[in-house]
Amino acid sequence: MTEKKVLDLIRREMPKQPPEVRKFNFNEVAFGYSEELAVEEAKRCIQCKKAHCVQNCPVEIDIPAFIQCVADRNFAEGIRIIKQKNCLPAICGRVCPQEDQCEKVCTLVKKEGQLAIGRIERFLADWEARQGHVDMPEIPEWTGKKVAVIGGGPAGLTVAGDLILRGHKVTIFEALHKLGGVLVYGIPEFRLPKAIVNREVDYLKSLGVEVYTDFVVGKTQTMDSLLEEYDAAFVGSGAGLPWFMEIPGENLNGVYSANEYLTRLNLMKGYLFPTYHTPIKAHKRVAVVGGGNVAMDCARSALRLGAESRIVYRRSREELPARMEEIENAEEEGVIFDFLTLPLRYNGDASGWVKEMIVQKMELGEPDASGRRRPVPIEGSEVAVPVDAVVCAIGNSPNPLIGSTTPGLLLGKKGNIEADEETGKTSRDKIWAGGDVVTGAATVILAMGAGRKAANSIHEYLMGGDGE
Amino acid sequence: MYKIIASRMIVPNMHILTIEAPVIARQVQAGQFIILRAEEEGERIPLSVSDWDRARGTITTIFMNIGSTTSRLSQLASGSFIPTVVGPLGNASEIEHFGTVLLIGGCYGIGSLYPVARAMKEKGNRVLVVIEARSSYLFFWEDRYRVLVDKLLHITRDGSKGLKGHIGRIPEILTALDEPVHRVLINGCTFCLKRGSDATRELGIKTVVDLNPIMIDGTGMCGVCRVSVGGMTKFACVQGPEFDGHEVDWAELAQRRKSYMAEEVIPLRTSKCEEHAHQSEEVS
Ligand SMILES: Cc1cc2nc3c(=O)[nH]c(=O)nc-3n(C[C@H](O)[C@H](O)[C@H](O)COP(=O)(O)OP(=O)(O)OC[C@H]3O[C@@H](n4cnc5c(N)ncnc54)[C@H](O)[C@@H]3O)c2cc1C
Ligand SMILES: Cc1cc2nc3c(=O)[nH]c(=O)nc-3n(C[C@H](O)[C@H](O)[C@H](O)COP(=O)(O)OP(=O)(O)OC[C@H]3O[C@@H](n4cnc5c(N)ncnc54)[C@H](O)[C@@H]3O)c2cc1C
Ligand code: SF4
Ligand code: SF4
Ligand code: FES
Numbered sequence: 121m122t123e124k125k126v127l128d129l130i131r132r133e134m135p136k137q138p139p140e141v142r143k144f145n146f147n148e149v150a151f152g153y154s155e156e157l158a159v160e161e162a163k164r165c166i167q168c169k170k171a172h173c174v175q176n177c178p179v180e181i182d183i184p185a186f187i188q189c190v191a192d193r194n195f196a197e198g199i200r201i202i203k204q205k206n207c208l209p210a211i212c213g214r215v216c217p218q219e220d221q222c223e224k225v226c227t228l229v230k231k232e233g234q235l236a237i238g239r240i241e242r243f244l245a246d247w248e249a250r251q252g253h254v255d256m257p258e259i260p261e262w263t264g265k266k267v268a269v270i271g272g273g274p275a276g277l278t279v280a281g282d283l284i285l286r287g288h289k290v291t292i293f294e295a296l297h298k299l300g301g302v303l304v305y306g307i308p309e310f311r312l313p314k315a316i317v318n319r320e321v322d323y324l325k326s327l328g329v330e331v332y333t334d335f336v337v338g339k340t341q342t343m344d345s346l347l348e349e350y351d352a353a354f355v356g357s358g359a360g361l362p363w364f365m366e367i368p369g370e371n372l373n374g375v376y377s378a379n380e381y382l383t384r385l386n387l388m389k390g391y392l393f394p395t396y397h398t399p400i401k402a403h404k405r406v407a408v409v410g411g412g413n414v415a416m417d418c419a420r421s422a423l424r425l426g427a428e429s430r431i432v433y434r435r436s437r438e439e440l441p442a443r444m445e446e447i448e449n450a451e452e453e454g455v456i457f458d459f460l461t462l463p464l465r466y467n468g469d470a471s472g473w474v475k476e477m478i479v480q481k482m483e484l485g486e487p488d489a490s491g492r493r494r495p496v497p498i499e500g501s502e503v504a505v506p507v508d509a510v511v512c513a514i515g516n517s518p519n520p521l522i523g524s525t526t527p528g529l530l531l532g533k534k535g536n537i538e539a540d541e542e543t544g545k546t547s548r549d550k551i552w553a554g555g556d557v558v559t560g561a562a563t564v565i566l567a568m569g570a571g572r573k574a575a576n577s578i579h580e581y582l583m584g585g586d587g588e
Numbered sequence: 589m590y591k592i593i594a595s596r597m598i599v600p601n602m603h604i605l606t607i608e609a610p611v612i613a614r615q616v617q618a619g620q621f622i623i624l625r626a627e628e629e630g631e632r633i634p635l636s637v638s639d640w641d642r643a644r645g646t647i648t649t650i651f652m653n654i655g656s657t658t659s660r661l662s663q664l665a666s667g668s669f670i671p672t673v674v675g676p677l678g679n680a681s682e683i684e685h686f687g688t689v690l691l692i693g694g695c696y697g698i699g700s701l702y703p704v705a706r707a708m709k710e711k712g713n714r715v716l717v718v719i720e721a722r723s724s725y726l727f728f729w730e731d732r733y734r735v736l737v738d739k740l741l742h743i744t745r746d747g748s749k750g751l752k753g754h755i756g757r758i759p760e761i762l763t764a765l766d767e768p769v770h771r772v773l774i775n776g777c778t779f780c781l782k783r784g785s786d787a788t789r790e791l792g793i794k795t796v797v798d799l800n801p802i803m804i805d806g807t808g809m810c811g812v813c814r815v816s817v818g819g820m821t822k823f824a825c826v827q828g829p830e831f832d833g834h835e836v837d838w839a840e841l842a843q844r845r846k847s848y849m850a851e852e853v854i855p856l857r858t859s860k861c862e863e864h865a866h867q868s869e870e871v872s
Contacts, residue, residue: 295807297625297632297672305809334674336807340611360809364821371821371840373847377811383804388631397631397656398804399848472843519808521826 129233132161139452143423146309146391149449150214155193158243162190164228165235172225173237178569181205183222183237190240199244200255206241207281207324208274208568210249210316211303213242216565217443249319259328260287265582268293268350270337270522273301274564275356275555277321278571279578280329286579291330291350293337298387301358302556303564305387306379308417310424311446314386338521343529343551352550352578355537356571359516359556365409369466370512374403374474378414378513385421403427403509407477409463410513411440416447418511419455427509430456432463434482434495460484460495464502466510476504518557526551536560544574552578589669590624593646595662598728601653602696603662604638610645612637612675618703619681619798619830622647623806625672626660633657634803634825636700636775637676647675650699650728677806678829682796683707687714687770690762690793691737692784694720694755697776698729700798704773705737714738716769718761720780724749755780758787769793774833778842785833797833799824801844816840 135151136142142149153161165187173183182201189198202209218224218238226234248254265288269276272294280290298304300317325331337343337357347353362377364370381400384390390400406422408415411433422429431450433440436459440447451457460482469475481501484493523531530538530547537546537553544552554570556562591608598604612622621636639648653662664670681704689708693701698719708715717733720743727749733740742750743757751757755774762769772795774784781797788795801813801824808826815824816837822828 295674295809296805297674334672335611336674336677339677339807340615340675360807362809362811364811366821371814371816371844373843380804380810380812383810388804389629396629401848471846472840521807 127166127228127231127233128164129228129231130164131233131236132157132239134236134239139449139454142310143420143453146424148313149310152246153239153243155243155247158190158240159193161236162187162240164233165191166227168227172227173222173235176225177222178565179205179572181222181241186244187235187237187240190244195244195247196255199248202241202244203255206568207278208320208564209241210245211274211312211320212565212568213238213240213245214312214316215303215307217563219444221565249316254323256326257285259284262289263287263582265289265351266291266349267578267582268346268353269356270343270346270353271295271301271356271358271555271557272299272321272331272333273356273358273555273567274303275358275557275567275571275574276301276354277324278568279354279356279552279554279575281324281327282572282575283578284324284327284329286575288579288582289330290328291332293335293340293346294331294333295336295357296387297333299331299333301356305383306414306417308382308386308421309391310420311417336521338525343522343526347550351582352552354544354571354574354578355522355546355551355553355557356555356567357519357522357557359536359561360519361517361535362512363515363517364512365463365514367463367465369468369474372466372468372474373472374401374507374509375466376509376511378408378410378418378511379516381418381511382414382421391421391425400425401509405507406430406509406511407432407458407463407505407507408511408513409433410515411435411442412513412515413442413446415511415513416442416450416455418513420450420453422509422511423453423455428456429454430458430505432458432461432477432479432505434460434462435492436460436484439492458505462495462497463510467504474507474510476506477510478502478504516556516561518560522557534560539574542573543577544570545577589671590673592664592666592668592670594666595664597662598650599726602650602726602728603653603658604648604650604699604728605661605664606646606648607670607673608645609647609673609675612673613640613642613645613647616640616647616676617680618683618707620676620678621806621829622649622673622675623677623803624661624670624674626657626664626670628671630660630671631657632672632804632806634677634800634806636696636798638699638702640703647673650696652696674806677825679827681707681773681830683711685711685713688716688767689713690716690718690769690772692718692720692755692758692772692774692776692780694774694776694780695726697774697780697798698727701773701775702729702732704775705733709736714767716765717741718743718758720744720755720776722746755783756787758784759791762788762791762793771796772833774798778838778845781833782836782838782842785836785838789834795833796830797836799829799831799836799841801841802847815844 186201388398389396482495488494552574555567593606635649813824818835
């Protein structure tokens, strides 16, 4: 190690569009580090011998090594190190909940100066894209094995990338007309530009991954009929079934699931209507029910479409499950937060459009099973809030299409596929699963981590199995 | 990309479209639908599969030209391509040996009813078909039905063929039949489905309708297709599209289908001049 240097504990901020500007456009909020900022930030890393950060990255990127490369301005080597473990760095650098992963255990966190690992990762991925040249890894000779990957979200993309690099033929089957899963239909453009997702998907295609979009496994073809053709299958079909609260008035016009609202906007590009033909209403007062990342995305999208936008959440600010960065962004942009508020029902106008929500005020009681204080209703606190749209962002569970058409595939209580945590193996021979379809709605990096483990197990099976 | 094999107007404002889609053609059953996009910037819209040829790998749909996507579809030449065709979606029609079935088709429903009639016949049912239109010149596929089914009846708004009026005349038809009908099945516009179901309710004949709410993904992901049936919320794309017509909340369905009325006319009135500017924003 070099001589002991003075600790620099000041995290370099990432330049952003000012709130009063960005709340009127769908362009990306954060610009990313400049070279100078990235190098300055990287130099703060103390290159721990026992690097906790690595242990808390689900795909185990060699963080100190790539950070050191940035400090030395050797960007090409830096991105190469990341890509050994992570095929979607531009995406993870943007949407990973770093504060709960790598950065949470960074040695510098004790002094509140944890390194901005995600931002540097993003910088390197964007730097590589700007070079206009992507290093192509060598693809080994075909092993003679074929793998079907169901679902083109982060879990499926990871499995496809890992297995093609080991010489297997890989085909992705995706229900929608684009790959990316939640990355293209859910997370908005202003947080994750779709051009970036397309870039990563194109990279996989250039490696030789075959892709069938518009293919709903369980409908277009069953798992079992796919397995007549493929030696193994990985299911990464996500948690795409939206929940509603089952309260009166939820089927009024203007009441959306978060999936519908975001799909219209992102996948179908409703914000460019009528150039793109899928309409999205220009609402005036939108209420988003929920407090997670999905709710923040909906509320901030509504704002950008010109509405007064509010989050209605039954607990308090401390319990909001969304990432702090996104909560702060939403607050800066002017999203209104109604905490300790629970919708009871919606009332409509004469033509069936929602016109108000009746809510009840709550107070925090004793902690519940999750350790968070339980919200309890305050009697007689009902009020009417005028709205012309409501977005229900209270959660999703796995879509039952595959489970219900695949005999012998063991499912959990919430319809999730049961799979071994270490290998992704399911109760069925030749079928692996991972990501949100196994865990319920989680995060991009956890889905990728699960994909990585499953890919290893599939590879082992394919190479050992047939006595080759 | 999916190739258009044939495309033509079959009667005024109604088009028949045959698409090359071998995997769908292999699987599709009576009562199922597809979702397609007519162009890259286009909407995803659901259309019933009205016929297929498993050997040639083609599917056929019949659609009414009513909005931006259908009007674009109606202009496609044979040999051109469209970017999305996904299916077969929804559950297949419940086809069993019921005895005598009365199948009612209005507008595009005359087309989408055809595979159901065929499957009902194959199961040994006595199949009676009523087709309904504004005027006799709007009927199509009559020859196909005539050779397939046991009885073909007509209702026209102007009385130019068969009974004069609309689907509200179904009870008279049922009475005149002098044979028991064990099941009624209706395909067509929401009005037709509702009036038909109203007409059979008092007669106590089980009536199945093919619902057509607004859809996006067709896989149970977005929830826009939700309908209330028997007091429960159902996603029509995965739990339907067939439901018991006597249990459907028709007022809600009619309202939900109108959600985008105001917006749907905009693309029809828009010039394409700005498009290039916008498209450059989409790096793909
Ligand atoms: C609005 C929103 C914001 C989010 N923000 C963040 C964030 O900031 N950070 C973060 O880490 N996580 C975030 N998440 C969560 C994260 O996106 C998911 O955990 C992650 O995408 C899960 O990956 P997956 O591959 O398991 O599934 P998905 O991304 O859901 O992909 C599953 C794919 O499978 C396809 N599919 C489903 N059924 C079938 C079938 N039968 N046949 C073929 N294909 C099928 C689907 O169409 C989909 O493309 C967010 C989620 C949402 C909805
Ligand atoms: C399961 C199912 C099967 C169908 N089968 C047929 C068929 O075989 N032939 C046929 O002509 N029509 C069929 N429809 C109706 C067809 O989907 C609509 O006519 C079509 O979406 C109109 O699209 P557009 O862009 O041309 O019109 P638009 O300008 O988009 O809309 C005109 C009106 O059509 C309705 N509509 C719009 N978008 C949708 C949508 N995505 N889903 C349903 N309704 C919508 C709305 O009431 C809207 O106001 C079916 C619908 C469903 C749900
Ligand atoms: S992938 Fe996520 S957890 Fe891993 S280093 Fe990057 S930001 Fe951290
Ligand atoms: S824990 Fe923090 S300081 Fe230590 S190597 Fe990792 S990033 Fe650098
Ligand atoms: S169309 Fe989206 S859930 Fe049915």
